[in-house]
Amino acid sequence: MPRITLIEGVTMALAHELEKDDRVVVLGEDVGVNGGVFRATAGLQQRFGAERVMDTPLAESMIAGMSVGMAAQGMRPVPEIQFMGFIYPAVDQMISHAGRLRHRTRGRLQCPMVLRAPYGGGIHAPEHHSESTEAMFAHMPGVRVVIPSSPTRAYGLLLASIRCPDPVVFLEPKRIYRLAKQEVEDNGEALPLDVCYILREGTDATIVTWGAMTHETMKAANELDQKGISCEVIDLATISPIDFDTILESVEKTGRLIIVHEAPNNCGVGAEVAATVAEKGIYDLKAPIRRVTGYDTVMPLFRLEMEYLPSVRRIADAVVETLED
Amino acid sequence: MKKTVAEYRIEHLQVLDPQGELVSDLPDFARDPEQLLSMYRLMTLTRTFDTKAINLQRTGKLGTYASSLGHEAAHVGIGSAMRDEDIFAPMYREYGAQLWRGVKMSEVLLYWGGDERGNDFSGPRHDFPWCVPIATQCLHAAGAAMACKLRGEKRCAVTVIGDGGTSEGAFYEALNLAGAQRLPMMFVVVNNKWAISVPLHLQTAAETLAQKGIAAGIRCVQVDGNDVLAVRAASEEALARARAGEGATLMEAVTYRLSDHTTADDATRYRPKEEVEEAWEFEPLLRIRKYLQSQGMWDEQREEDLLRECANKVDAAVEEYLNTARMPVSAMFDHMYDEMPESLQEQREIAIRYEGSGGGH
Numbered sequence: 001m002p003r004i005t006l007i008e009g010v011t012m013a014l015a016h017e018l019e020k021d022d023r024v025v026v027l028g029e030d031v032g033v034n035g036g037v038f039r040a041t042a043g044l045q046q047r048f049g050a051e052r053v054m055d056t057p058l059a060e061s062m063i064a065g066m067s068v069g070m071a072a073q074g075m076r077p078v079p080e081i082q083f084m085g086f087i088y089p090a091v092d093q094m095i096s097h098a099g100r101l102r103h104r105t106r107g108r109l110q111c112p113m114v115l116r117a118p119y120g121g122g123i124h125a126p127e128h129h130s131e132s133t134e135a136m137f138a139h140m141p142g143v144r145v146v147i148p149s150s151p152t153r154a155y156g157l158l159l160a161s162i163r164c165p166d167p168v169v170f171l172e173p174k175r176i177y178r179l180a181k182q183e184v185e186d187n188g189e190a191l192p193l194d195v196c197y198i199l200r201e202g203t204d205a206t207i208v209t210w211g212a213m214t215h216e217t218m219k220a221a222n223e224l225d226q227k228g229i230s231c232e233v234i235d236l237a238t239i240s241p242i243d244f245d246t247i248l249e250s251v252e253k254t255g256r257l258i259i260v261h262e263a264p265n266n267c268g269v270g271a272e273v274a275a276t277v278a279e280k281g282i283y284d285l286k287a288p289i290r291r292v293t294g295y296d297t298v299m300p301l302f303r304l305e306m307e308y309l310p311s312v313r314r315i316a317d318a319v320v321e322t323l324e325d
Numbered sequence: 326m327k328k329t330v331a332e333y334r335i336e337h338l339q340v341l342d343p344q345g346e347l348v349s350d351l352p353d354f355a356r357d358p359e360q361l362l363s364m365y366r367l368m369t370l371t372r373t374f375d376t377k378a379i380n381l382q383r384t385g386k387l388g389t390y391a392s393s394l395g396h397e398a399a400h401v402g403i404g405s406a407m408r409d410e411d412i413f414a415p416m417y418r419e420y421g422a423q424l425w426r427g428v429k430m431s432e433v434l435l436y437w438g439g440d441e442r443g444n445d446f447s448g449p450r451h452d453f454p455w456c457v458p459i460a461t462q463c464l465h466a467a468g469a470a471m472a473c474k475l476r477g478e479k480r481c482a483v484t485v486i487g488d489g490g491t492s493e494g495a496f497y498e499a500l501n502l503a504g505a506q507r508l509p510m511m512f513v514v515v516n517n518k519w520a521i522s523v524p525l526h527l528q529t530a531a532e533t534l535a536q537k538g539i540a541a542g543i544r545c546v547q548v549d550g551n552d553v554l555a556v557r558a559a560s561e562e563a564l565a566r567a568r569a570g571e572g573a574t575l576m577e578a579v580t581y582r583l584s585d586h587t588t589a590d591d592a593t594r595y596r597p598k599e600e601v602e603e604a605w606e607f608e609p610l611l612r613i614r615k616y617l618q619s620q621g622m623w624d625e626q627r628e629e630d631l632l633r634e635c636a637n638k639v640d641a642a643v644e645e646y647l648n649t650a651r652m653p654v655s656a657m658f659d660h661m662y663d664e665m666p667e668s669l670q671e672q673r674e675i676a677i678r679y680e681g682s683g684g685g686h
Binding site for chain 2 (some may be wrong): 007029030032033034035037055056057058059060061063085086088124125127128129146265266286295296297298299301302303304305306307308312313314
């Protein structure tokens with residue numbers, strides 16, 4: 001079984017679906033000959049040809065809009081937006097069309113596309129290359145938002161997203177593209193969407209997180225373990241729609257909830273998790289819910305970006321404070 | 326019956342050919358030796374700076390950097406045609422134009438070194454900062470030109486975009502507005518043939534990028550973008566027309582990206598070596614230097630002195646950049662709003678409490 005990185009999990013899933021399903025077309029800026037600026041599509045054009053792995057003109061609205069058109073006519077486009085910071089011209093197509101097509105045609109047309117984009121901070125990138133704006137897509141009815149946090153889930157969740165008959169925004173945490181390797185078999189087995197993944201079982205507090213922050217959160221949980229504090233860590237994985245059953249079950253057990261995300265606090269996906277746990281599980285809570293998030297500032301350029309990202313210490317302190325409440 | 330209702334043509338301007346021979350009338354500004362020498366000196370400084378910036382990135386002292394190698398004539402030509410009161414809305418590699426306008430090299434380094442203070446530059450304070458989201462700056466330039474027009478000011482806006490950027494909607498929207506409103510502005514398409522790895526023929530089926538302005542009803546010209554005299558002459562004409570109320574111009578400057586897209590890119594993956602080697606024969610410094618030599622205005626000694634002077638200036642800028650300490654964590658919260666909301670003040674305190682706790686890994 002090959003030991004691969006998260007980004008290689010993406011490549012492996014794309015190759016698998018290109019091989020298996022003629023309807024799948026990968027498209028975007030620099031995805032062809034260059035193999036993507038992060039190498040996510042490396043070798044795919046050589047293997048499948050320029051019509052299946054297509055370099056497009058530089059226009060994100062066009063990339064999303066043509067994908068809606070292709071998807072509505074029975075193809076399975078997997079467009080790439082080079083960085084999340086350039087995804088905003090595509091937002092119009094996603095909110096006005098991709099998420100609505102099935103509903104407004106009463107199921108006559110559907111939009112099975114996967115809009116992929118690397119996102120998040122921590123790689124010393126230039127301006128507009130480090131933001132986390134997943135909440136914007138989570139706010140779009142009809143659009144799924146999926147974020148893998150490991151090579152295994154990158155492979156399995158991307159397969160599931162491509163096979164999903166609904167539009168998916170698949171956001172790849174680029175800070176951990178090459179952070180860790182896992183053995184992943186290219187067996188074409190998808191992982192389920194719309195469910196959380198429990199990364200670590202625990203009894204004292206539940207920490208909900210996703211993407212690159214799973215790493216800091218797991219570190220904090222391991223440190224707390226040394227002090228006799230047992231944390232359950234849940235990877236949201238599908239940011240929208242959220243699997244609240246798993247979260248509520250965990251909170252019922254631990255009575256405490258901490259949410260960790262890199263995106264700004266205000267109207268972040270953490271707010272949705274907190275609100276629903278307050279609505280449906282408030283009597284299980286022994287202490288107020290805490291959020292450890294990016295700040296409500298513009299994502300700073302890289303000299304300060306590590307100060308912006310939630311640190312292991314901030315996460316661990318929040319857990320301890322919650323237990324002291 | 327069928328008849329032709331409209332016909333168009335695109336003119337190409339070259340003043341100096343690649344050998345430095347004069348092939349058009351000498352523009353007025355080029356009769357002043359001081360002007361010619363200033364332009365050549367700044368082109369050389371820009372290139373010296375560029376080489377140093379790439380080295381800084383390679384040695385971990387700078388973030389990702391977008392090189393301007395090969396674009397010196399286009400950028401200095403634009404900058405030298407503008408007046409201080411004009412408004413510049415660049416993309417992200419127009420250092421030649423910006424240095425001409427008074428931006429400091431240390432400020433360019435700060436920006437690519439991950440520090441917002443680079444955007445607070447000392448060039449014209451009304452100029453726009455670098456603009457990474459492709460083509461969005463074209464609309465800002467159109468808006469700036471609209472402001473000038475509404476206030477009856479004799480000022481122009483100038484924006485620069487690459488060949489790849491001409492595929493974006495924002496580019497066409499700005500062109501259209503400039504035409505419909507006769508805006509006092511100039512669009513410059515610096516066509517360097519490559520949008521990262523995507524060659525021009527995958528970007529468009531049009532013969533020229535200059536003609537992209539035809540449908541917007543604005544004046545369109547193409548210039549040899551490796552010829553600083555042609556770029557400046559065409560820019561001066563465009564800006565004079567704009568100031569006279571004759572509307573906008575789209576100028577395509579045809580050049581070549583001699584570098585990788587940025588230091589994060591490796592062009593050998595997708596671009597034939599021979600193409601780059603050939604492009605070096607047309608590079609912009611060569612022909613203006615040859616012209617200056619032929620006019621008795623330049624020689625080897627002066628070249629040697631200039632290179633030393635440029636190296637010293639760049640070294641001083643690098644030192645200033647490297648000696649600029651990181652802003653405190655509280656700077657993240659400054660300038661977010663005119664007045665800081667209470668919720669942000671609370672977050673600011675948290676950030677200060679956790680300063681240096683590592684973040685990330």
